[in-house]
Amino acid sequence: MDALVRTSGLRGYPALMRAMGCDPAPLLRRYHVDEGTLDSDDAMISLRAVVHLLEASAEQTRTADFGLRLSKHQSIDVLGPLSIALQNATTIRAGMDFAAHHMFVHSPGLVYTVHEHSEIAKDAAEVSIEIRLSRQPAQRQAIDLCLADMHNFTRLLAGDRYALRAVSIPHTPIASLSTYERFFGARVLVEQPRASLHLSRSTLAADLLGVDATLRRIAEDYIFRNFRSEHGSVSDRVRQVLRDTLGTSSHSKASVADLLAMHPRTMQRRLAAEATSFEAIRNDVRKELAMRYLSETNLPLGQITLLLGLPAQSALSRACRQWYGAAPSTLRKHKRTAD
Incomplete structure (x- = not known):
C-alpha cells in the first residue's frame, strides 16, 4: 500500500488554481481529494495522488514553477503537531533532528535527512528531502514544493541567522534556472543526487527565540503517544x-x-x-x-x-x-x- 500524507500539505491549492483562472474541482475529483479536508490537520490522502495532482496542475495551468508558487500559500502549520515541536526547539539543528526522526507523522513517504557535510558549499550542512514511492511517478512539482517549504519554514525559524548557500534539485527543471535562483536567493544546481538545501553551519547552531519549553514537551508527548515510528522493512x-x-x-x-x-x-x-x-x-x-x-x-x-x-x-x-x-x-x- 502506498504512503499517505496529511491533506494540509495541499493547503492553498484551491486558491492558487482559482487565482490562475482554473477551477480546482475537476482535478481534485480525478485524484480523489475532498476540498473540504484541505484545512484539516488530521485527514490523510494518497501521497501518490498528491504527486500526480501537482504535475497535472502544472500542465493544466501551463505553470512550470507551480510547486514554488503553491509554497507561498502555505505556512509551517501544514505540518500539524510537528510544527509546534519545531517552533519550540532549542536550536535549528535540534528541530531538524526531531523532524528527521518524526516526519512519518506528516507522511511516512517523506524522508527528511540532515547530512553533516555539504559537498557543494563550504562550511555547510546538507538537508535533504525524498519522496519515497514504489514505481516513482514524475515528481518535479512535489519536490519543488517540499524544497520551497523547507526553505520558507527554516528561514522563519532562523530569522536573520538564516544563510542558504546553495540548493540542489535531482531533476532538470521545466522553469528557468533564474526562476529558482530568484525564489531561493542562492545558486541552484540541477540533476543532483538529492533534493537538498545547503545551509551554513551557523544557521543550524542558531538558538530559536521565544521558545516555550512547556509547549514543546506537550507536542512531543502527543506525538510519542499517538504515532508509531516507521523504521521500515x-x-x-x-x-x-x-x-x-x-x-x-x-x-x-x-x-x-x-x-x-x-x-x-x-x-x-x-x-x-x-x-x-x-x-x-x-x-x-x-x-x-x-x-x-x-x-x-x-x-x-x-x-x-x-x-x-x-x-x-x-x-x-x-x-x-x-x-x-x-x-x-x-x-x-x-x-x-x-x-
Whole structure:
C-alpha cells in the first residue's frame, strides 16, 4: 500500500488554481481529494495522488514553477503537531533532528535527512528531502514544493541567522534556472543526487527565540503517544541504501550489507523472508531511476549508465528494452513528445 500524507500539505491549492483562472474541482475529483479536508490537520490522502495532482496542475495551468508558487500559500502549520515541536526547539539543528526522526507523522513517504557535510558549499550542512514511492511517478512539482517549504519554514525559524548557500534539485527543471535562483536567493544546481538545501553551519547552531519549553514537551508527548515510528522493512532499508549508492563502489551486496551492519547472508535471509532478494531490489531501483533520469533530466546516456552502476551503455539499452520494451533514446523522445 502506498504512503499517505496529511491533506494540509495541499493547503492553498484551491486558491492558487482559482487565482490562475482554473477551477480546482475537476482535478481534485480525478485524484480523489475532498476540498473540504484541505484545512484539516488530521485527514490523510494518497501521497501518490498528491504527486500526480501537482504535475497535472502544472500542465493544466501551463505553470512550470507551480510547486514554488503553491509554497507561498502555505505556512509551517501544514505540518500539524510537528510544527509546534519545531517552533519550540532549542536550536535549528535540534528541530531538524526531531523532524528527521518524526516526519512519518506528516507522511511516512517523506524522508527528511540532515547530512553533516555539504559537498557543494563550504562550511555547510546538507538537508535533504525524498519522496519515497514504489514505481516513482514524475515528481518535479512535489519536490519543488517540499524544497520551497523547507526553505520558507527554516528561514522563519532562523530569522536573520538564516544563510542558504546553495540548493540542489535531482531533476532538470521545466522553469528557468533564474526562476529558482530568484525564489531561493542562492545558486541552484540541477540533476543532483538529492533534493537538498545547503545551509551554513551557523544557521543550524542558531538558538530559536521565544521558545516555550512547556509547549514543546506537550507536542512531543502527543506525538510519542499517538504515532508509531516507521523504521521500515529490511527490503525498504536495502532499497534506500541502493538509491544512495548506485553508481559508486558501495552498491554491491557485501557493501550494502556492511552499511546496514548485517552479514550478507543474514541480509539475504531476511530479504527472502520478505519474498524478495538483493538482486530483485537492485533491478527495481535501477528501473525506477532509469525512467526518472530519462524523463526528468537531460543527462547523457553514458552518465545515466554510470549513475545506475551498469558496466556499459549497451547494458542500459538491454535493460530498458527488458523493462519498458524500448531503447533509452526512444523512451526519452516519447516522454518529451508527451510533455
